Amino acid sequence: DIQMTQSPSSLSASVGDRVTITCQASLDISNYLNWYQQTPGKAPKLLIFDTAHLHTGVPSRFSGRGSRTHFTLTISSLQPEDIGTYYCQQYDNFPWTFGPGTKVEIK
Amino acid sequence: EVQLLESGGGLVQPGGSLRLSCSASGFTFSTNAMSWVRQAPGKGLEWVSTFSGRGGTTYSADSVKGRFTISRDNSRNTLYLQMTSLRVEDTAVYYCAKDQTVAGTYDYWGPGTLVLVSS
Numbered sequence: 001d002i003q004m005t006q007s008p009s010s011l012s013a014s015v016g017d018r019v020t021i022t023c024q025a026s027l028d029i030s031n032y033l034n035w036y037q038q039t040p041g042k043a044p045k046l047l048i049f050d051t052a053h054l055h056t057g058v059p060s061r062f063s064g065r066g067s068r069t070h071f072t073l074t075i076s077s078l079q080p081e082d083i084g085t086y087y088c089q090q091y092d093n094f095p096w097t098f099g100p101g102t103k104v105e106i107k
Numbered sequence: 108e109v110q111l112l113e114s115g116g117g118l119v120q121p122g123g124s125l126r127l128s129c130s131a132s133g134f135t136f137s138t139n140a141m142s143w144v145r146q147a148p149g150k151g152l153e154w155v156s157t158f159s160g161r162g163g164t165t166y167s168a169d170s171v172k173g174r175f176t177i178s179r180d181n182s183r184n185t186l187y188l189q190m191t192s193l194r195v196e197d198t199a200v201y202y203c204a205k206d207q208t209v210a211g212t213y214d215y216w217g218p219g220t221l222v223l224v225s226s
Contacts, residue, residue: 034212036152043216044144044152055214087152087203091211095168098152 002020002027002090012105019075021102023088028068032092035064035073038101039084047086048073080106109133109215111203111222116220123193123224129186129203129217137181140206142213143188145222155201156188156209173199193224 003026013019023033031051036044046055048064051071061076075082083106090100115127129141141220143155156167156177176189186203200221204213 032211036213038152043218044213045216046207046212046214049209049212049214089152089211091209094166096211097155098154101151 001095001099002029002093004090004097005086006086006088006099006102007051009100010103010105012107013078014107015078015080017078019078019082019104020090021073021086021104023050023066023073023099025069025071025090025092027093029092031067031089032067032090033064034089034091036080036087037084038087038100043080044087048057075104078106079105091100109205111205111217113201113203113217113220116212116222117200118223118225119125119193120223120226121193121195124189124191125193125222127188127190127201127203127220129188130187131163131184131203131205134205136179136184140210141179141186142206142210143177143186144202144204144213144216145197146202146219147196147199150199153199157206158186160206190222193222195212195224198222198224 005024033051035048038044052064085101119189138160138197140160142149142157174192178187200219203217205215
């Protein structure tokens with residue numbers, strides 16, 4: 001199985017800060033990488049698919065990049081509604097696997 | 108508007124069975140791959156099973172293979188997950204998710220249903 005790791009596991013930043021989350025795959029997954037946001041008590045929501053494409057309705061302050069084994073999710077200007085846990089997920093090979101998550105809080 | 112709504116969760120003893128349902132609307136259900144993803148309390152996300160949109164192919168995680176069966180009724184726009192031989196470690200919120208054009212990307216999720224396996 002392809003293992004996904006994320007760093008940091010949690011972060012605290014101020015409103016307006018630029019925030020970057022890193023996701024690493026144990027094998028080359030090309031660009032088959034998605035990002036999801038989960039706010040407390042809610043279902044996950046798709047943010048970014050295929051490494052860099054924003055899902056419908058996702059604010060442009062979110063962006064993704066990377067390839068093969070190294071990927072990043074960036075929030076250009078952190079907003080209060082961005083608190084939650086962010087997961088990366090690969091879909092290059094079954095079983096699809098998720099990273100352990102990065103919890104984002106407001107300082 | 109895409110809507111997914113799970114039902115059928117609850118408390119079950121180890122070794123027991125449960126069937127989850129997911130009612131879908133707002134898209135062409137019959138041609139869309141659908142999946143189940145679960146989340147144990149306080150833990151991360153785990154893909155459980157996928158039913159392809161065309162051809163009827165199913166895929167399941169090794170952790171549930173032989174115990175869980177995914178199925179669908181396109182006439183009712185409903186996805187199912189039949190769970191047998193349940194274990195304590197199956198305790199989780201189970202989400203129904205719609206796959207995007209390419210399977211493996213979940214563009215819409217239901218609110219989830221809690222399955223608690225405990226004696």
